[in-house]
Amino acid sequence: MFSMLHPLDEITPLVCKSGSIFGSSRVQYVVDHAMKIVFLNTDPSIVMTYDAVQNVHSVWTLRRVKSEEENVVLKFSEQGGTPQNVATSSSLTAHLRSLSKGDSPVTSPFQNYSSIHSQSRSTSSPSLHSRSPSISNMAALSRAHSPALGVHSFSGVQRFNISSHNQSPKRHSISHSPNSNSNGSFLAPETEPIVPELCIDHLWTETMTNIRFHNTFNTHAGCCMYQVSFFILLFSCVKFQESNDKTQLIFGSVTNIPAKDAAPVEKIDTMLVLEGSGNLVLYTGVVRVGKVFIPGLPAPSLTMSNTMPRPSTPLDGVSTPKPLSKLLGSLDEVVLLSPVPELRDSSKLHDSLYNEDCTFQQLGTYIHSIRDPVHNRVTLELSNGSMVRITIPEIATSELVQTCLQAIKCILPKEIAVQMLVKWYNVHSAPGGPSYHSEWNLFVTCLMNMMGYNTDRLAWTRNFDFEGSLSPVIAPKKARPSETGSDDVNGNICSFFFTQLYFLKNYFVGTYHNLITHSIDDRQWDSPLSPSLFFFRNKTVLLMNIFIPVSYQDNCNSGKSKLKFFLLSFNYKGFTLRDLETLPFGIALPIRDAIYHCREQPASDWPEAVCLLIGRQDLSKQACEGNLPKGKSVLSSDVPSGTETEEEDDGMNDMNHEVMSLIWSEDLRVQDVRRLLQSAHPVRVNVVQYPELSDHEFIEEKENRLLQLCQRTMALPVGRGMFTLFSYHPVPTEPLPIPKLNLTGRAPPRNTTVDLNSGNIDVPPNMTSWASFHNGVAAGLKIAPASQIDSAWIVYNKPKHAELANEYAGFLMALGLNGHLTKLATLNIHDYLTKGHEMTSIGLLLGVSAAKLGTMDMSITRLLSIHIPALLPPTSTELDVPHNVQVAAVVGIGLVYQGTAHRHTAEVLLAEIGRPPGPEMEYCTDRESYSLAAGLALGMVCLGHGSNLIGMSDLNVPEQLYQYMVGGHRRFQTGMHREKHKSPSYQIKEGDTINVDVTCPGATLALAMIYLKTNNRSIADWLRAPDTMYLLDFVKPEFLLLRTLARCLILWDDILPNSKWVDSNVPQIIRENSISLSEIELPCSEDLNLETLSQAHVYIIAGACLSLGFRFAGSENLSAFNCLHKFAKDFMTYLSAPNASVTGPYNLETCLSVVLLSLAMVMAGSGNLKVLQLCRFLHMKTGGEMNYGFHLAHHMALGLLFLGGGRYSLSTSNSSIAALLCALYPHFPAHSTDNRYHLQALRHLYVLAAEPRLLVPVDVDTNTPCYALLEVTYKGTQWYEQTKEELMAPTLLPELHLLKQIKVKGPRYWELLIDLSKGTQHLKSILSKDGVLYVKLRAGQLSYKEDPMGWQSLLAQTVANRNSEARAFKPETISAFTSDPALLSFADYFCKPTVNMGQKQEILDLFSSVLYECVTQETPEMLPAYIAMDQAIRRLGRREMSETSELWQIKLVLEFFSSRSHQERLQNHPKRGLFMNSEFLPVVKCTIDNTLDQWLQAGGDMCVHAYLSGQPLEESQLSMLACFLVYHSVPAPRHLPPIGLEGSTSFAELLFKFKQLKMPVRALLRLAPLLLGNPQPMVM
Secondary structure: OEEOOOOOOOOEEOEEEEEOOOOOEEEEEOOOOOEEEEEEEOOOOEEEEEEOOOOEEEEEEEEEOOHHHHHHHHHHHHOOOOHHHHHHHHHHHHHHHHHHHOOOOOOOOOOOHHHHHHHOOOOOOHHHHOOOHHHHHHHHHHHHOOOOOHHHHHHHHHHOOOOOOOOOHHHHHHHOOOOOOOOHHHHOOOOOOOOOOEEEEEEEEOOOOOOOOOOOOEEEOOOOOOOEEEEEOOOEEEEEEEOOOOOOEEEEEEEEOOOOEEEEEHHHOEEEEEOOOOOEEEEEOOEEEEEEOOOOOOOHHHHOOOOOOOOOOOOOOOOOOHHHHHHHHOOOOOOEEOOOOOOOOOOOOOOOOOOOOOOOOOOOOOEEEEEEEEOOEEEEEEOOOOEEEEEOOOOOOOHHHHHHHHHHHHHOOHHHHHHHHHHHHHHHOOOOOOOOOOHHHHHHHHHHHHOOOOOOOOHHHHOOOOOOOOOHHHOOOOOOOHHHOHHHHHHHHHHHHHHHHHHHHHHHHHHHHHHHHOOOOHHHHOOOOOOEEEEEEOOEEEEEEOOOOHHHHOOOOOHHHHHHHHHHHHHHOOOOHHHHHOOOHHHHHHHHHHHHHHHHOOEOOOOHHHHHHOOOHHHHHHHHHHHOOOOOOOOOOOOOOOOOOOOOOOOOOOOOHHHHHHHOOOOOHHHHHHHHHOOOOOEEOOOOOOOOOOHHHHHHHHHHHHHHHHHHHHHHHHHHHHHOOOOEOOOOOOOOOOOOOOOOEEEOOOOEEEOHHHOOOOOOOOOOHHHHHHHHHHHHOOEOOOOOOOHHHHHHOOOOOHHHHHHHHHHHHHHHHOOOHHHOOHHHHHHHHHOOOHHHHHHHHHHHHHHOOOOOOHHHHHHHHOOOHHHOOOOOOOOOOOHHHHHHHHHHHHHHOOOOOOHHHHHHHHHHHOOOOOOOOOOOOOHHHHHHHHHHHHHHHOOOOOOOOOOOHHHOHHHHHHHHHHOOEOOOOOOOOOOOOOOOOOOOOOOOEOOHHHHHHHHHHHHHHHOOOOOOHHHHHHOOOOOOHHHHOOOOHHHHHHHHHHHHHHOHHHOOOOHHHHHHOOOHHHHHHOOOOOOOOOOOOOOOOHHHHHHHHHHHHHHHHHHHHHHOOOOOOHHHHHHHHHHHHHHHHHHOOOOHHHHOHHHHHHHHHHHHHHHHHHOOOOOOHHHHHHHHHHHHOOOOOOOHHHHHHHHHHHHHHOHHHHOEEEOOOHHHHHHHHHHOOOOOOOOOOOOOOOOHHHHHHHHHHEEEOEEEEEEOOOOEEOOEEEEEEEOOOOOOOOEEEEEEEOEEOOOHHHEEEEEEOOOOEOOEEEEHHHOOHHHHHHHHOOOEEEEOEOOOOOOOOOOOOOOOOHHHHOOOOHHHHHHHOOHHHHHHOOOOHHHHHHHHHHOOOOOOOOOHHHHHHHHHHHHHHHHHOOOHHHHHHHHHHHHHHHHHHOOOOOOOHHHHHHHHHHHHHOOHHHHHHHHHOOOOOOOOOOOHHHHHHHHHHHHHHHHHHHHHHHHHHHHHOOOOOOHHHHHHHHHHHHHOOOOOHHHOOOOOHHHOOOHHHHHHHOHHHOOOHHHHHHHHHHHHOOOOOOOO
16 A cells, blocks of 8 residues: 655555554555455544455554654565565565556555556565554454354454465465566666654454445544544444543444444434435434425435334343433433424525436335535435435524533433433424424423423423424423433432532632632642633523633733733633623622733733733734734825825825824924925925026026936935825825926926027936936835835836836836735846846846845846846856946845845955956946945945854955055956956056055945944954045045944944034044134144044034934934934035035035934934924025035935834844945935945835834824823933933834833823733834824823823812712713713713702712713723612512522622731732722612611511521511521521530620631621520620
8 A cells, every 4th residue: 555645745654553362563555455444434433444355444544654663664674584575675666667667557546555566567565565564463263263264264364474484385476466577576776765654552342243345434433522433334323432641542342233324413422324114314423313305305204114223222131321321211202303393494405416206205215325414414315216305404593502401411411411412312303393483491491301390280391382393302291200211310400500509609709709819829729720711691501610720820910910811711701791691790709800900900912802801902903903914004194195296296195194193293394394395296496587697697507507406306206205105005096196296396486487498598408317216206106115006016016108217117116115016927138137227227136126125036146137237157258238237236245135144146246346447448437336335235245244244264254355545556357257357458458456436435335234243343444534634635535424423333332322422533633633624714833734624524524423423313212313413404504515626516515415414314203393494404405515415315314303204213123234334325426326435225124124113193093093101110220310201292203122111191181001022023013003002091081282281181070079079060961981881871861960850869869970980990890780689679678589690690789898818909009990989888888787786676686586496487577587698607506616605695605606616706796695595796
């Protein structure tokens, strides 16, 4: 036999393991030709086989082969001692070889080895016909007892023994095929044997049989009662069940059932059996349920005599338990079950084989077989060839009855439960059975009948309306003699029910008392007893296990955690608030109290159902949202894109103004930012026409002015992309709206249009190409990462006009940055790249690289390598790749391999930084941007690795970078591209020295990124600014900015947010000789170059400020802000200073832009007003040195300040700093097409550093954003200790790794704690879904928006005592406290005064007081308890209390609130709200005491005395006596001390006697007058 675990796997031989006669187990291949698999089952994993020779069935466990068994089999197959062993392995391999060639044998290869060997070319041997030893041994033993089979018994054992070689030659010659080649197997080469995968373990073999196998299936017995299964053979049922530890199956008795066919009915765990007489009978296990009657088909039992023995009688002497035999003997009145009764859904004939006029009344038509069982439906095949599909009725249709049956199965012993279920099924499924509505009544009647009651006489069941005729089965039986056994069965059911109920009552009362007094110890919690709590809800018996498992208790150290684990267990058992409402108020009280106290400070990670249970809808909704995939959140803007006309669409319509109006509620800064960043409207060209200007010159003047303004307009989209970041969810059926880049102007006063295309002035070619690209990126970055878009939508957005291709290229890059480009099909990527459009290639390469950040994805690597000659083989065809595309590809490689320290990539990039110019104008233009890109990429690949660059020591990376930075002789080019660089450039004469102007920026930043945050001082000292005038002349001033920045990034922990630290980066020579730019006269010095000194000074200051921006990015650190703001103001002052020309306006503008960007980084997302004012001032500057690059920097600062509309901030992780270095590189383009020093597309990589950090409280009731007070706890660091800060949300949170916990503070909202010490994943998932944190307003409180100071709250208005509060409470105002319709109706109907109230005024005041208490303390669930207690006390006062259950409940409530644990909790939390009014309970207690004392004085004392002395009692006094005894815990007379009570002379003696009964002292005080003979009661 073979097995195959997967269709694509090889087939592997099956191994069997079984015990021999002597107890040892053997492992071998299954190679018996007589064994066939007849049945397989998944759970449990078993196989049934049939031996065709011996006619026996066996059951095996199917499992994976263990390694030791595998070794045994393989070691055995490798032995070469005999020819037979060689034949074994070679024949198998030869067969598999023939299979692989397609020469498949005639029969299936899965049957057995013998068929294989008879058809293959190999020689067979007797050992190949061996069988499992366990079968053979058992078979041998069984045949030894059989005269007919005894001759061959032990030869059979020998036949199955694989290690025996003493076979006769005759058998050997017979076994192989006549035309097989004897030598073929010996000539076959030795190959590795196939490793087996599956093994079968022997479980059971039937002892003897003489009937061949017919049908097999697995079913469960007892109407879904126990997990006991049966294999149905033609005449035998084999019972087996799992052991207690679930590790093995135990096979039991075999019961024979005469049958022609059988099929399982899985849905009700029964089987349908076709008897030889033609009857259809339903069985559960071996218990016969009843016959099945089908309308239209004559019942065989009515037409033919049944001479067979009683079907359910066990045959072959198999004994059954006594109760079961009684059960079988009592089923004389089994009726015909009707699976398709005509009163219900009649059977529909689904099969196409039916004829329309087919009837079953033809003579001789009978059921031939049963087939196709599914759930509770089977097909009957009739003798005339037609088929009928029937449905077996379910055990119950009403959920109520199903629950009751489940309870019965849990309580009663198995035999009695089966009897009960069989009886019920016969009643329920009888022809013309009950309707859905009367099923409950039928069940009650049946149950009472089984318990021995005469249901005709019971008042409870006498008046049931069954809506139709009933089966005679449930008619009350006449009393039978006891020997029939029915009384015994009924008594069994009764006794079991009442024993269980009594036990549960005792256990529950004891456990309850212990629970409420907290005296329960750990041994009781871990008790093996697991009682069920009964209570009736709408006639439903609910069973709830109130036992808390040991695993919970292990962690229970405090009372609070016990409450928590109790609630979790409570929820785990499926208990809901609705179930709690059905409990009596006294029993429900501790549970409600636990819920009330858990409501105060629940954990944020509790399951949704538990949060609903404790009444925290905010938490349950948060948990529900947390389980949903990322998508549109409650804050996502729903404004359709077409609401405004295209002219007005500025790309910022989709911002969430509701949240922004909460963040910045006091001014119109958002509208101002939108005005500054819009580029869709014409600009105002305001030029005054002087008299000397001709009209033509005036037009030229206006167009020149427009050209200046257009430099600013073209720089706006980058900032707009930052402002609108991830704010829009596109509609999949509409293209993304991209706002127009409007480069026209309007001149006042006539508003005439000014255009650059008139030809009056020279406009740079391709001026708008990069501006369009940025416009496309800005539009694409609006799309939120959670949006549902696909490849088709991306292609659908492709523009039809060629002039829009640049915008689409930017759109593609944006999709990569927000993660959507991974959905674009490879075919489309190839299609875009083959078009040869430069911008599209740049956008696509950067986009896919950003989407695959740090993954080392090979497909993207191949894509990028095509565009980088250094990564192609030296012999490959030279591709004409545009320079900017190469730059983008190099940065792409850095992104894909970020942080991996990949050796080959790092080696190539290191060489590319210093790539020399080649002949024929190769690598001669814009070399700086390529070298910078290689440096940035190298820094990204080795990001933060520092000196731990494993496997790169021979590359000398830091030394090589240092050489690129300071210059020197060029090293000989190594690697496979050395041939390319042999011939020098004909255009650029650099000699054999490194051109530092090209290589310095890339090398400097590469060093900064490799050693980022490592605090490596030796590397940092390389980057220190020169401290002599001679050395200063060798370094370009702007390179000093990069060196200072790099040095500070390496010495990360040394950065301090103050001016003193910034100035400390300036060398002493510069500090001492720096000039004040405000001075009018310059000092004269021959030794010093003042221009060099002043330029070096400002660039070093700018570099230090930029590093400060990186260090405190997104932190809103006040010290850093003040420091940077000071330097920004200083630089603005320098620009207008008299000596500004010494430093140079361009240098000052560059430094100002750098400091402004640093300021925006620190305040990212905050919308700080002072920074906005700086940006707005610089926005208005359009003349002089203000070029495209400076405008770009200023508007990027503005965008960072309002990043994502205030929802996003910047991270300071290594990856984020690398992205920001690319985006904020401090050399800005001179004009819109300038990519010489830095590729403009890299400006958008800031997206990789942005992270959502805005937390927006949303009121769970109104679903709108609101204000809420947060308490943020910072972890302690080396700079500060653990500290707390209060923030008013919506607010940007600090970086999560700095925080310990976040708490929503009261008193207006329910408290909520998010503990970050357990991990930040929960908070990250909240922030990623627009930061929605659901909060719930407490009763009577107003939101901060409606009541900023908290003076208008209804609770704040009342200053009088509690009673006057209640009287002053107007029922109309309840809507401010609660929206519960039940409470509103209660206030409306029961608390509003009417005319002529009279005595009702007292009740109305009470109801108002109770209602006020419930809504203000937020315990509305206690309102019914208050009213029930009041009603009970009033009934007691009127002496109308007929039963003591209500008094029991009140007693439990009083006991609970006077318990030690409750009092301790009140002392520990005095400010916490009261669960129940402290004034109400003493009044209740006092009223009951007074009522019972009055009854004592009015003659009740005589009644109590008579009870204690065992004398007869008056009928009229019984109810009050019961109340007295229950309330005062007076024991029964038989439990009283045996010493005569009257003999006591003093109260102390009485107290001593009652000590062991634990009677309350207050009860004794009332009994003392009776027991001591003192006529005066001791208590008034």
